[in-house]
Amino acid sequence: VPRLSEADKDARRERILEAARRCFAEHGYEGATVARLERESGLSRGAIFNWFDSKEELFFQLAVRDNDRLIGVYVDTGFDGIVRALVEEDPAWLAVYVEFGRRLRTDPQFRERWKKRTPKEREDAALRRIEEAQAAGELRDDVAPEELGRFFGVVLDGITVQRALGFDPPDTDLVLRLVGDATRGRRPRSRRRHGPAAS
Amino acid sequence: VPRLSEADKDARRERILEAARRCFAEHGYEGATVARLERESGLSRGAIFNWFDSKEELFFQLAVRDNDRLIGVYVDTGFDGIVRALVEEDPAWLAVYVEFGRRLRTDPQFRERWKKRTPKEREDAALRRIEEAQAAGELRDDVAPEELGRFFGVVLDGITVQRALGFDPPDTDLVLRLVGDATRGRRPRSRRRHGPAAS
Amino acid sequence: VPRLSEADKDARRERILEAARRCFAEHGYEGATVARLERESGLSRGAIFNWFDSKEELFFQLAVRDNDRLIGVYVDTGFDGIVRALVEEDPAWLAVYVEFGRRLRTDPQFRERWKKRTPKEREDAALRRIEEAQAAGELRDDVAPEELGRFFGVVLDGITVQRALGFDPPDTDLVLRLVGDATRGRRPRSRRRHGPAAS
């Protein structure tokens, strides 16, 4: 096996990460044994640990990458967009997100590392988005933006966890409607997002 | 060695369960090693395994008991009550609830056993509670009761998971207000719950 | 397997230690795999690690015990005695002593622990023994007692290592004679140790 090009390296890492994602999703962190990682990725221990220092590292990288992705979705498409994204996710994978959360709470080193990594700006961007929506009258302004953000977070995590646990997924449009009713401002923006006409 | 009285038996089981709760809460399922269970309960392996067949059994029983308790709270005090109950729970323990959910999704035997156990009536009771509230005009009736129930579930799980992960707990009253706005019917019941007078 | 009496416990630990001694002696620290420890002791991993926290712990305890024993021999019977003890030791085991030394030099934590353990008094007792012999004219007093002690140490370690490496063991009496010639004082004590008459 010769020296891999930079692109090939990334592809290799990607392949392992994807396999790990499936394993973590299906079996949880502890259940995702290295033997399973080998089987799922088609690579040997030697190969896997050549690219990642440990199972935990694999887990962490995966969380980083998916978190970034989701935050990006939020900033780009707002609450509606992220809800729709969540219901299209592999539900099994969402369970890993939950597992990751436990790790965050339990393992101080883990949390520290995560804190260090998370760019504060992402959260700020999310917050500013809410403030703008309030100023534009799309969101009610009798509630502090931080509180609104937390409420959104609750609903998002609720959806995540319900899907992760394999319950009937709640109807997306309904959730959006109800949350819309709860948070709408004076001059709500059109709720018609996918059709051409406004109401 | 003398036989224990029936009451003593229950007390013993209770003691073990409580210890297990703390262990699961603090360390997660896999992290709750039998050694830790021994230390926390003050009993030895032999004693623990005398009362429960396995660690998994312990976990299951604990989940059953807590689930029953929460459903009871819901039926007795409704959405408001259960939200308030959740924010008073030990957040660490809530993580176990989440862990339990993963198990449910992942392990078919586990799920089967759970399904068999759950009395359908509990859920029905919850549903009927919603229908009554709709009939009384307290909850909007332009949404099917099942859907409303699911929405409630999403918010509840959202709160659970956020607390479990150690995030800032969202303000209880705010959540109740927003969800109230989202689901209120024509003749909302008084929102003032702790004061003496009705509106 | 019921609760063991204190004596039985010690016996069990002893049995494991003896097996470990043989393993370390024959294969060195790294070569003494747990599998070999199992085979040699006739006990399982579970049993071994029930009594000792780790392989390293086993190693440490073994070193402590043998070191104490040897120092005791020295204090009781002096240089002659310890030389004779060394040539009666299992040469294979002496290699472990050497291995232990490397660990001492290499691993700071290990050294710290060893330092903490070693009672300074033992060394002092050895030193005082030399001073007394000098005062009695048995050992030359034109050399500082510490230096004499170091010279003895060199010869002892030399014997140890030669035997450990499997070379022809040097003749004990000759070594004693030469070292005697090197260190004798004005009024040497009788060299006749094993027979009744002096020369």
Added chain:
Amino acid sequence: VPRLSEADKDARRERILEAARRCFAEHGYEGATVARLERESGLSRGAIFNWFDSKEELFFQLAVRDNDRLIGVYVDTGFDGIVRALVEEDPAWLAVYVEFGRRLRTDPQFRERWKKRTPKEREDAALRRIEEAQAAGELRDDVAPEELGRFFGVVLDGITVQRALGFDPPDTDLVLRLVGDATRGRRPRSRRRHGPAAS
């Protein structure tokens, strides 16, 4: 890829051997992982294994080379010279010598190979040196030359091991004096080695 000249080949091998020496000295045989060899030598696995069949081979060659060197010192400069050489050696490296000894004792194949390699003549040269010194009256002749040689060996190994274990190095001149007293013949050669005047 161009072929290396004979001189370059040797240089390459030398570079690897030197790196290996440092690794073995610092970490012991097992601790000297190939990864460390790579880092220390600046070459890759492939390069290293191109020149040496295995880690063990590397170790063996190193031992051969250092043994030859030390024997040479002995033959050239005698006991005094080798003692002085030893106290100038890197003590870490001496530990490898000890490690090598264990290997000799433990691994039959290893020993066989070593036996086959060692030119008997070297030892004979050392022995003849002693005989000559006895004949010249420099060394006592009431002890067989083999025995004297063994005694020298004991002291040398003792010094080696003490330095290897990081103990206070015994004073060189003192050791020489004491061993001199133990082994001197009727007409000892001048002990003045560093000063200009004879006694």
Added chain:
DNA sequence: ACTGGCGGGACGTCCCGTTGAT
């Protein structure tokens, strides 16, 4: 000549549940 990705065995440790004895 040299690189480095990789296979796969072995290692120390952990941990659950069983068992024989009180």
Added chain:
DNA sequence: ATCAACGGGACGTCCCGCCAGT
């Protein structure tokens, strides 16, 4: 009913040597 000694499987990690490719 309780205890703790124990078996033995499985885990994450390490690490040597091989070999396809440059």
